[in-house]
Amino acid sequence: MRDILNFFIEVGKLKNKGRRGWELHNIRNPETTAEHIFRMAIVAWTLGKMKKLNTERVIKMALIHDLCEVYAPDLTPYDPLLPKTKDKKKIMEALKRWPKFTPDLKIKKHTEKHRMESLALDKLIAKLSPSFRAEIKNLWMDFEKGLSKEGRFVKQVDKMENLLQGLEYWKKHGKIQHKLWIRWIKEIIDDPLLIDFIKAVEVKFLHK
Amino acid sequence: MQKKFYLTKEGLEKIRKDREDLKNLKLAKTKGEVPKIWHSEDLNPEYLAFQEDLEFLESRLNDLEYITKNAELIKPPSKGAQNNIGLGATVLVQVDGQTDEFTLVGTLEANPSLGRISNESPVGQQLLGHKVGDEVVVSSPIKTVYKIKKIKYKII
Numbered sequence: 284m285r286d287i288l289n290f291f292i293e294v295g296k297l298k299n300k301g302r303r304g305w306e307l308h309n310i311r312n313p314e315t316t317a318e319h320i321f322r323m324a325i326v327a328w329t330l331g332k333m334k335k336l337n338t339e340r341v342i343k344m345a346l347i348h349d350l351c352e353v354y355a356p357d358l359t360p361y362d363p364l365l366p367k368t369k370d371k372k373k374i375m376e377a378l379k380r381w382p383k384f385t386p387d388l389k390i391k392k393h394t395e396k397h398r399m400e401s402l403a404l405d406k407l408i409a410k411l412s413p414s415f416r417a418e419i420k421n422l423w424m425d426f427e428k429g430l431s432k433e434g435r436f437v438k439q440v441d442k443m444e445n446l447l448q449g450l451e452y453w454k455k456h457g458k459i460q461h462k463l464w465i466r467w468i469k470e471i472i473d474d475p476l477l478i479d480f481i482k483a484v485e486v487k488f489l490h491k
Numbered sequence: 492m493q494k495k496f497y498l499t500k501e502g503l504e505k506i507r508k509d510r511e512d513l514k515n516l517k518l519a520k521t522k523g524e525v526p527k528i529w530h531s532e533d534l535n536p537e538y539l540a541f542q543e544d545l546e547f548l549e550s551r552l553n554d555l556e557y558i559t560k561n562a563e564l565i566k567p568p569s570k571g572a573q574n575n576i577g578l579g580a581t582v583l584v585q586v587d588g589q590t591d592e593f594t595l596v597g598t599l600e601a602n603p604s605l606g607r608i609s610n611e612s613p614v615g616q617q618l619l620g621h622k623v624g625d626e627v628v629v630s631s632p633i634k635t636v637y638k639i640k641k642i643k644y645k646i647i
Contacts, residue, residue: 337550383590383591385592393605429602431550466586469635470593472613473609473611478612
C-alpha cells in the first residue's frame with residue numbers, strides 16, 4: 284500500500300502544475316495539468332460514446348496521457364524559438380507566429396520528447412504491480428502512437444481541449460493568437476465528429 | 492459504405508506485420524506460452540497489453556484485419572499528374588507569411604508533429620488536387636490562405 288500511496292501523492296502534484304503554454308502567454312492562474320486532464324476525460328468520454336468507442340479505454344487513456352509530466356517538462360511547440368532570457372516582450376513576440384520547423388527538426392523534437400516522457404512515466408509507475416504498470420504504459424503508448432481507434436481519437440481530443448481552453452482565454456484576456464490556433468487545429472484534426480465539433484466551437488467563439 | 496484506408500507501402504507492411512505478430516501472440520496465449528517480458532527494458536506495448544487483456548487483443552486483431560482488407564496502396568501518380576497534390580505528395584506552402592512543408596498521407600499514418608498531415612483533415616481535404624501557384628483557402632469565420640510553392644513525390 285505504501286507504494287500505491289506514494290503514486291497517488293506524486294500524481295497529485297499535477298493539481299499544482301500550471302500548463303506552461305499558458306504561463307508563456309502570461310495568463311494569470313493558468314489551468315493546471317490536472318485540470319486539463321479532467322475536462323479532456325469528460326470530452327473524450329462524451330464524444331467517444333457518440334462514436335461507440337470503448338469508453339473505459341478512452342477515459343483511462345485520457346486520465347493517464349499526461350501523467351509523465353509529474354517528472355517530464357511540459358514542453359510546448361514554441362520552446363526552440365523562445366529567447367534565452369525571461370523577457371516578456373520577446374516571449375510575446377515569439378508567440379505571434381506559429382512555430383514551424385524543418386522536417387528533420389520535427390522528427391528530432393518528436394523523438395526527444397517521446398523519449399523523455401517515456402522515461403518519466405516509467406519512473407512514476409516503477410513501483411506499481413507489473414500488470415498495472417503494463418496497463419498504464421500500454422495506454423500511453425496507444426495514445427502516443429495511435430495503435431487503436433481509441434488511441435487515435437483521444438490524441439485528437441487532447442488537441443481539441445487545448446483549443447477550447449485557448450479560445451476561452453482569448454475571450455477573457457486577449458493575449459492568445461486565436462487565428463493561429465484555428466489554423467493549427469485544421470491541420471491536425473481529421474476525425475469527422477471532431478471536425479463537426481470544431482464548427483460548433485467556431486460558431487460559439489468566433490461568430491459575432 | 493466501407494472506409495478505404497490509404498497507406499504507403501511501408502505503412503501497409505507494418506500493419507501486416509502487426510497483424511501477424513498479434514495472431515502469433517494470440518496463439519501462444521491460448522497455449523499459455525506467452526513469455527513474461529514486461530521486465531525487459533525493451534517494452535513492446537502491444538505485447539504488454541495483450542498479456543493482460545484478451546478482449547483488447549481480439550479487438551485490435553479485428554481492426555487490423557478490417558484495415559488490411561480495405562487498404563489501398565498510395566501509388567505515385569503518372570508523370571503528368573505529379574503537378575497536382577495527391578496522396579503521398581510532399582508540399583511546400585506559404586501560409587500567413589511562414590513557410591511550411593508537409594506530406595499528405597492517409598489517416599492511419601498521419602502525425603502532424605512529424606509533418607504528416609491526414610488527407611481527411613480540413614487542410615488536407617482542401618489541398619488535394621491543387622497545383623503549384625494555387626492559393627487554397629481554408630475558411631470558416633477565419634480565412635487562411637495556403638499558397639502552394641512546390642510539390643514533390645518522394646515517400647512512395
